[in-house]
Amino acid sequence: MEWNKIAKLTTTLGVTLVLAACGNEATNGDTNEAEGETTNSLSGSVQVDGSSTVFPIMEAVAEEFSMEYPEAQATIGVSGTGGGMEKFIAGETDISNASRPMKEEEATMLEEAGIESTEFRIALDGLSVVVHPSNDWVDYLTVEELKSIWLEESDVETWADVRSEWPEEKIELFSPGTDSGTYDYFDEVILDGEQIDREASLSEDDNILVQGVMGSENGLAYFGYAYYAENEGNVKIVPIENGEGEVVTPSSETVQDGSYEPLSRPLFFYVNNESIKDDTVYEFTKYTLEMAGDMATEVGYVALEDSIYTESLETLENLRE
Amino acid sequence: MKNKIIVPNEKQISKRILKNKFAKGIFFAATLFGMVVLATLIIRILTQGIGYLNIDFLTNYASRRPEDAGIKAAIMGTIWVMSITIPVSLILGVSTSIYLEEYAPKNKFTRFIELNLANLAGVPSVVFGLLGLTMFVRFFQMGRSILAGGFTMALLILPVIVVASKEAIRSIPQEQYEAAYAMGATKWQIIRTVVIPAATPGILTGAILSLSRGVGETASLLMIGAMTFIAYVPDSVLDGFTVLPIQIFNWASRPQAEFQSVAAAGSIVLLLILIIMNSLAILIRNKYSKRY
Numbered sequence: 001m002e003w004n005k006i007a008k009l010t011t012t013l014g015v016t017l018v019l020a021a022c023g024n025e026a027t028n029g030d031t032n033e034a035e036g037e038t039t040n041s042l043s044g045s046v047q048v049d050g051s052s053t054v055f056p057i058m059e060a061v062a063e064e065f066s067m068e069y070p071e072a073q074a075t076i077g078v079s080g081t082g083g084g085m086e087k088f089i090a091g092e093t094d095i096s097n098a099s100r101p102m103k104e105e106e107a108t109m110l111e112e113a114g115i116e117s118t119e120f121r122i123a124l125d126g127l128s129v130v131v132h133p134s135n136d137w138v139d140y141l142t143v144e145e146l147k148s149i150w151l152e153e154s155d156v157e158t159w160a161d162v163r164s165e166w167p168e169e170k171i172e173l174f175s176p177g178t179d180s181g182t183y184d185y186f187d188e189v190i191l192d193g194e195q196i197d198r199e200a201s202l203s204e205d206d207n208i209l210v211q212g213v214m215g216s217e218n219g220l221a222y223f224g225y226a227y228y229a230e231n232e233g234n235v236k237i238v239p240i241e242n243g244e245g246e247v248v249t250p251s252s253e254t255v256q257d258g259s260y261e262p263l264s265r266p267l268f269f270y271v272n273n274e275s276i277k278d279d280t281v282y283e284f285t286k287y288t289l290e291m292a293g294d295m296a297t298e299v300g301y302v303a304l305e306d307s308i309y310t311e312s313l314e315t316l317e318n319l320r321e
Numbered sequence: 322m323k324n325k326i327i328v329p330n331e332k333q334i335s336k337r338i339l340k341n342k343f344a345k346g347i348f349f350a351a352t353l354f355g356m357v358v359l360a361t362l363i364i365r366i367l368t369q370g371i372g373y374l375n376i377d378f379l380t381n382y383a384s385r386r387p388e389d390a391g392i393k394a395a396i397m398g399t400i401w402v403m404s405i406t407i408p409v410s411l412i413l414g415v416s417t418s419i420y421l422e423e424y425a426p427k428n429k430f431t432r433f434i435e436l437n438l439a440n441l442a443g444v445p446s447v448v449f450g451l452l453g454l455t456m457f458v459r460f461f462q463m464g465r466s467i468l469a470g471g472f473t474m475a476l477l478i479l480p481v482i483v484v485a486s487k488e489a490i491r492s493i494p495q496e497q498y499e500a501a502y503a504m505g506a507t508k509w510q511i512i513r514t515v516v517i518p519a520a521t522p523g524i525l526t527g528a529i530l531s532l533s534r535g536v537g538e539t540a541s542l543l544m545i546g547a548m549t550f551i552a553y554v555p556d557s558v559l560d561g562f563t564v565l566p567i568q569i570f571n572w573a574s575r576p577q578a579e580f581q582s583v584a585a586a587g588s589i590v591l592l593l594i595l596i597i598m599n600s601l602a603i604l605i606r607n608k609y610s611k612r613y
Contacts, residue, residue, distance in 0.1 A: 047465075047561075049546065056575065059550045060385035066552035075561045076550035077465075078571065079543065087546060092458075092465065205574045207581075230576040299385055300576055 042069040044280030049077035050084025050097030053181050053224060054267050057123055058097055060295035061288045068287070072280050081181045089113050094275035095285070098268045099125070099181030100188075116273040118319060120289065120312050121304055123296035126250035127186060127263040128228035130210075130235040132217045137166045140239040140247045143190065143262065149173070149220065150186075152195040159218070173200035174212040174221035180204060182224055189262040210235060222263075225250055226300025255302040267301070276319050289313050363592075370585030378586055382552045383568065387579035390572070392587050394551040398467070398562035399536065399594065401555055405471025406478070406535055407528075413475065414482030415524060419512060421483075422490040435487075442480035449477040450544025458545050465546035468558040473545050474538060478531035485527020489520040521609040529602045533595055539566045565591045 048058055055078050062074040079087060081098045085106045088096035091113065102110075102119065110117060129146065131138055137159065141149075145162050148154040149171060159166035175196060176182040183202075187193060203209055206223040210231050213219035221235075228237060228250070239249040242261050254260035269288070275281040289312050293303035373387070381391020425431045453473030463469040493516060501511045548563045549571050555562055565587060572584035 052571075052574075055549065055571070056385065059383065062550055062552065063382070063384050066382075073553050073561075074550075075548040077543075077546055078549045079546065090459070092546065206576065207574060224576070227576040230578065295385070 041071055042280050042283055043071040044278055045073035045075070046095065046275075046278075046281045046284045047075055047077075047093045048095040048097065048269075049079050049087050049093045050095075050269070051081040051099040051181055051267070052078045053099040053125065054097035054122060054269065056226075056299040057267070057292060057296050057301060058269070058288070060299055061291050062284075064291060064295075065284055065287050069280075069283070072284070074284055080179060081184075088117070088270060088272070089115065091115060091272075094272050094278075094281045096270045097122075098270060099265070100184055101268060102270065117270045118273055118276075118315065120269055120271065120285075120315075121266045121308060122269050122288070122292045123267050124255050124302040124304060125265055125267055126225040126255040126260055126302065127182065127222050127265070128225050128250050129220070129222045129238040129240060129263070130213055130228060131238055132213055132219050133234065133236045134217055135236060138236075138238055140241060142241040146190050146240070147192070150175075150191060150197055150200070152197050169218045172212075172216045172219045173197055174209040174219060175200045175202050176206060176209065176223055177202045177204040182206075182222075185265050186222060224300075225255065225302070229300050252297075252302050256305065264302075266304075273319055276316070282316075282320060285316055286313065289316065366585040366588045366592075369582050370587070370589050373583050373586035374589055378583075379590070383550050387577060387583050390580075390583050392565065392568060392590055394554065395563050395565045395568040395587070396590065396594070397554045398547075398551070399564045401467045401558070401562060402470045402474060402542075402564060403532070403536065403598075405468060405558065406474040407532065409472060409475040410478050410482055410531070411524075411528060414479050414528075415486050415517075417479075417483050418486035418490060418524075419516065422487055423508065423512060423516065438480050438483050442484060446477055446538055446541040447544055449473060450541030452476065453541060453545045464559065465548075465561055466559045467555055467562045469545055470542055470547055470562060470564075471558070473541055474535050477538065477541055478535045481531035481534070482524075482527050485530070486520065486524045489523025489527070490516055492523065493519045518609060522606045525602050525606040525609075529599050532598060532602075536591070536595055536598070537566050539564075539570055543567060565594070 048062070055076060058076050062076055065074050066072065076097075077084070077087075077093075081100055084093070084096045084098065085102065087093045089106065089109050096117075129141065141162075148156045149162060150173065156162055156171075158168045158170050160168040162171075175186070187196070201212060203212075206227045209221045209223050210227055213221045214231075214234050220238075228235065237249060239247045240260070240263055241247050242259060246259065248254050248260045250260045250264070255264040258264070271281070271285050276285065289309050293306065293309060296303050373390075377389075378391050379396065380393050381389060382394050383392075384390040421431065421435060450473065453469060453476065457463045457469035457472050458465060461469075463472075497515050497519065498511060501515050506514070542564060547567055548561050549567055551561060551563050553560075569584050569587040569591065572580045572587060575581075
């Protein structure tokens with residue numbers, strides 16, 4: 001039977017491939033171990049979970065960490081800020097990543113569970129507001145204008161409704177999905193908890209938002225700064241007027257010095273104080289604070305000022321005693 | 322008397338031929354649609370991902386640098402989870418269907434259970450994830466382990482396996498049972514020598530479909546706490562794990578365009594694993610279907 005032959009062939013081929021991969025892996029493991037002996041031996045495990053926004057930074061840190069300590073097991077999950085907190089409260093994780101500060105009810109539940117934790121800042125992220133590259137009328141937007149565009153309750157439908165000299169074309173909105181920390185943050189500083197425009201297209205994948213704006217001349221979207229940095233030629237950034245009336249374009253400098261507000265936000269991670277007594281968790285946390293600035297920049301976020309990392313390291317040392 | 326042959330007139334014949342051609346056209350278009358979409362998808366991921374597909378990709382762990390990123394932990398995780406899911410779901414699924422078809426009294430209660438089984442097949446996988454989290458991870462204290470992941474996945478695909486196996490058993494000709502009874506066989510002997518061999522091809526078809534769904538499953542595993550970054554190969558069922566679709570999804574949602582290509586390379590690997598699994602099942606199925 002013809003079909004039978006094909007099936008046999010693919011099976012043999014597949015098994016050979018897998019075996020080949022496994023063979024290779026064994027040799028890889030050996031070299032790793034050899035390196036391990038010359039460097040450090042730390043053989044515990046550290047469980048990290050939480051925000052998908054913080055994930056790329058933590059992944060970079062963990063990648064370096066596992067090269068330094070090949071015996072240690074660092075694992076990172078992406079349950080989202082809220083989902084991560086839930087696991088942190090249940091005592092299932094040592095470290096929880098968050099793209100927003102811990103909520104009050106989460107803090108209460110943590111207390112009830114008898115877990116003490118410490119908050120560390122890991123990096124900064126600027127939300128970038130972008131339009132189609134051919135959009136030559138939007139020079140900047142104020143927070144009020146942003147709010148009027150995005151709210152369901154407002155009567156802004158076209159660009160002309162925002163400022164009368166702008167074209168009378170309907171604005172097409174693209175927003176991160178409601179499960180994301182990015183949406184939460186925008187909701188807090190721009191929407192004030194009110195209903196977002198029901199006609200806005202929501203997506204959990206920020207790349208879809210980039211594509212949406214690229215394909216729509218009247219598109220308007222917001223998403224993490226890293227996505228803008230990767231697509232600089234494809235979309236046009238909109239400067240935002242801050243609380244002091246200055247019009248600011250997001251960049252590493254303006255996000256770091258705090259002048260790009262209210263759309264820049266700190267990213268956090270929380271460590272279970274009890275877990276810090278464990279050498280692996282302690283070393284991992286220390287390593288994170290030492291590397292975070294460089295790693296954040298490498299994966300497209302903005303580093304905090306050095307002094308903040310130094311302070312955090314002192315806090316960690318105090319917890320260790 | 323003359324023999325009278327009824328000959329349809331020419332007009333009627335051409336009308337029927339036309340109808341036939343029309344039907345053929347519709348079915349061909351339907352097939353073509355699926356094939357074109359599939360071909361586009363495959364060509365797209367092949368051209369995008371093939372550049373990143375090499376031995377290093379298979380033997381490296383995830384990395385922040387696209388050129389160093391590898392899929393080893395995810396491949397191993399998928400294999401580990403499947404090695405729990407396949408036996409658990411097959412043993413439980415086939416046993417359930419044998420009980421329901423062969424032993425259970427044909428009453429309203431059995432019908433009610435069967436109806437619910439069919440409904441379960443349509444429940445969103447996140448719900449199974451929640452169930453797995455409460456039951457396996459927390460209640461049975463398995464933690465966020467391969468064991469918990471494998472059991473959750475087994476639960477997820479169980480309804481499909483049961484429904485497919487029941488259909489396979491039901492389609493065994495009554496005469497085969499009668500022949501076996503006539504020989505004085507007990508129920509268990511009939512199940513062992515008639516039912517299972519005759520139903521195997523049908524059971525395997527159901528298993529292929531449901532396991533393919535399982536290999537591509539993300540939501541329920543994320544719910545029970547599957548990892549995304551892991552830099553070691555699990556060495557027991559109690560270790561943490563990640564699977565291919567989670568890793569691919571994570572890469573696809575990165576801002577850097579290079580990661581989109583890495584995600585495509587991951588999809589190729591996932592497709593290959595699916596083809597291997599399905600080929601194995603087809604081999605076993607053909608071995609049995611020749612006998613009946």
